[in-house]
Every structure is written in C-alpha cells, then in structure tokens.
Amino acid sequence: MEHSELDPTADVEDRDYESALRPKRLAEFEGQPRVREQLGLVLDAARHRGTAPDHVLLSGPPGLGKTTLAMIIAAELGTGLRISSGPAIQHAGDLAAILSGLADGDVLFLDEIHRLSRPAEEMLYLAMEDFRVDVIVGKGPGATAIPIELPPFTLVGATTRAGLLPGPLRDRFGFTAQLDFYAVGDLTGIVAASAGKLGVPIDADAQGEIARRSRGTPRIANRLLRRVRDFAQVRGHARVDRGVSRAALELYEVDERGLDRLDRAVLDALCRLFDGGPVGLSTLALSVGEEVETVSEVAEPFLIREGMLVRTPRGRVATRAAYAHLGMTAPSTNPALFD
Numbered sequence: 001m002e003h004s005e006l007d008p009t010a011d012v013e014d015r016d017y018e019s020a021l022r023p024k025r026l027a028e029f030e031g032q033p034r035v036r037e038q039l040g041l042v043l044d045a046a047r048h049r050g051t052a053p054d055h056v057l058l059s060g061p062p063g064l065g066k067t068t069l070a071m072i073i074a075a076e077l078g079t080g081l082r083i084s085s086g087p088a089i090q091h092a093g094d095l096a097a098i099l100s101g102l103a104d105g106d107v108l109f110l111d112e113i114h115r116l117s118r119p120a121e122e123m124l125y126l127a128m129e130d131f132r133v134d135v136i137v138g139k140g141p142g143a144t145a146i147p148i149e150l151p152p153f154t155l156v157g158a159t160t161r162a163g164l165l166p167g168p169l170r171d172r173f174g175f176t177a178q179l180d181f182y183a184v185g186d187l188t189g190i191v192a193a194s195a196g197k198l199g200v201p202i203d204a205d206a207q208g209e210i211a212r213r214s215r216g217t218p219r220i221a222n223r224l225l226r227r228v229r230d231f232a233q234v235r236g237h238a239r240v241d242r243g244v245s246r247a248a249l250e251l252y253e254v255d256e257r258g259l260d261r262l263d264r265a266v267l268d269a270l271c272r273l274f275d276g277g278p279v280g281l282s283t284l285a286l287s288v289g290e291e292v293e294t295v296s297e298v299a300e301p302f303l304i305r306e307g308m309l310v311r312t313p314r315g316r317v318a319t320r321a322a323y324a325h326l327g328m329t330a331p332s333t334n335p336a337l338f339d
Contacts (some may be wrong), residue, residue, distance in 0.1 A: 021194045021222050022068045024075055030193065031186035031218070032065065035177045039069070042175050043076050052105050052152040053077070054174020055128055057113075059162040061301070063219030064179040066158035070109035073156055079105040086115035095120040096133050096148070104151040113157035114164040121169060128155055128172045181216030181305070184208065190218050191225055195240075200229045205242035213249055215258040215302055227252050257306060257325060262290065264326070266299045267308060270318045271328055278315030 023029045026040055039056070046053035056073065058066040067083075074081035080103055089095050089110075102108060110116070116124065127133050131150040157173065159165060170176070182190075188204075188211040195202045210228060214221035231248035232240050253261045269287040270277055285295045300316075303309035308322035323330040 021197055022071065023193075024072065026072050026076055028193075029065070029068070029072060030189045031182045032177075032179055035069075035179060038175070039073070039177060043073065047077070052154045055155040055172060056157070057162075057165075057170065057173035057176040058156065058158045058179060059176070060160070060179030061181070061217070062160055063217040064181070065218060066179065067109070067111065069177075070107065070156040070158065073154065074107040074109075077105065077107065077154075079103075079107055081107050081109060083109045083111070085111040086113050089120045090117055092117075092119040092123045093135075095123050095127075096135055099127050099133055099150055099153075100148055102151060102153045104153075106151070106153045107156055108153055109156045109158070111158045112160070113169075114159045114161050121166065124155075125168060125172065182218060183216075184211045187211035187214050187216070187218065187221045191221050194222050194225055195229075198225070198229060200225065200232075200240060201238065202228075202240040202245075203242065206240045206245040209242050209245040209249070213254050213256065213258045216305075220258075224249065224252075224254065258302070259306075259325070262288070262294070262299050263303060265290075266295060266303065267318060267322045267326055270309070270316060271323055271326060275331060276323075277317035278312055280315045284316055 026036060026043070029036055042053050042056070053073075056070075058069055060066065070083075071081060082098060082102060084098055089098070095116075098108065123133055127150060131152055133148050133150065135146045135148055155173075162170070162178075188207045191207045191210050191214075192202070192204075195207070206228070210224050211221060214224055228240055228245050228248040231237075231251065232244050235244075237244045249255075255264070259267075265288040266284065269284060270279065273287055274284075281296060282292050285292045288295065300309060300311070303322075304311065306321070308319055308325060310317045310319060320330045
C-alpha cells in the first residue's frame, strides 16, 4: 500500500501522522519485548552512572520502529536529538559539522548508516571511540590536521541491511538490537492505541482484522487504519466494526493475508504464465509491468516470508501455498516446482 508518486503531499501526510502516532516513552512501545528490556537496562545503567549510554545499533526491515526507538532514547535521557542519514552525509566535512554541533549527552540518529561515504565512516570511528574529530585544513604537504574535541554523545545507527556494515563500524556499537516482525497481538495493541489518538471508534474485531493484514509491520498497520478511517467517514459509518474494516481493505486491495495488488500480480504471473517457475527476476518484473527493484525489494521479501515464493539459482519458484492462496491447483508435472 504505497502512495502514488503523483501525489506530492502523500509522503508529508504520512510523516505527520507517523510522528503523531509514535510512542514517546519506552513503556508505551508495543512489541519487541526483548529489545525493550535490553534497551531499558542500557538506559537505566547510564542514568545511574550519570554518563552517556553506549552507542546503539538498530537493525531490521523498514517500518518496525527504529526511528521511534531513537526518539525514545533521547526522551528517556532528557537530551537533545539530532537526526540525519547515511545518504545525506556525502563528505567528512558534513559529518564534522553535525558532530561539532552536538551538546553534552545528545543523541545523534543516523538512519541507513550502512550508506555512509567512506571518508565520513572513517571520521566516525574516531568520534565514537575518542569523542574527537580531526579536521584537515589545506591540501598536499602543507595540510594540517586540527583536532576538535567533542562532548560525550550517543550514536544511534539504524540499518535495514546489517550485512553491509563494515566490521570496524559494527564493533564500535556497545548495544545491537535486531528488530523482528510483530505478532498479530502486538499489532492489535498498536492499532487500538493509534485509533485512540486519531479519535476513531473501532471494535476489537476490526482492530484484529487490520492487524492481520499489516504484514507484521506497525507502519503498515497505522497506514491501513487511516484508510479504514477514511472509508468509514466517507461512507457514513459512525463506528468501525469488522465488516467496515473488511470492506475498506478489500477496496484498497489488501487481502486477508496482507497481500496487495503487486504481490498478487507477481504470484499470478509466476503461476499462470510461467507454470510456477523457475523464472528470472527481470522476466517476472516485465510480466507485471514493474521495475526489477520494486519486485525484489517490495514484493519478494513478504512473499518469501509467507512461504509463497522461493529464490533458487535458476530463478523464482512458486510454492504450493501460492497456488492455494490464488485458489489454483498446483501442477504435479513440473519437477522443478518444489525442488
């Protein structure tokens, strides 16, 4: 359920709503119980010592709460928060400007930290360990390194691809948290809390219906809740019950397993056009009229997690679960189908 690229206000609306729905304290954060407990210990210990906590690395798929946790860390510590991202820091000087503007105990949040440029990454090593950066003035033999002392700060790095982080950078984080997809029960609680903040009267059955179709992701759950709310308002429903939520989600082409139009198009092409595969990614993308990156990064991860698609050396292959979801009978004559 992505907004159309033709609507430039859609992303702004999403960001505004996400900000309003974010929990402000660790106790309000639904789901991720182990990460919550571990992070709480790190923050409590730092407060008792009166020092900045260790640097924190948060990894996991998009939409699971990495940015929210960074904001919660700053709120729990009562310090300032500075937000940037790896792609935005192209030069070491960009990072030096950010670091030199930090106050004592501040939290610096770097999203997509695995995409930092190499010069900025090397500068970050020294800043994380010694709270110091060396700024080079001049060029050639006359260049001079001017050391700048930094106040103690906490770096919170977020990444969707932890495997791309260089070892020296990963080892400098004192605490690493891996965020997992949420259980339906946790998502139901998130939908209930968000509905309360948005002033949406909603039944428990409707909350569960939205949660089950949210692909284990709070960001998607909140997005679907807003679409259900819009449907209820426009169609004149004073309260969102299960029937209203089901009708709304069917209108927005989100089925009972959380698959959207693109997911079903990929499965349909794989099963109907290519007899279950194997088929190459580029051919599959062409058959559904999408870019290769869209299919591989948006549709495939969820379909693989649901056990409906498999990546093999010979190409993509549909599973029996894919055929069952489409209401089709899996062929028994294709030996490669379930190999």
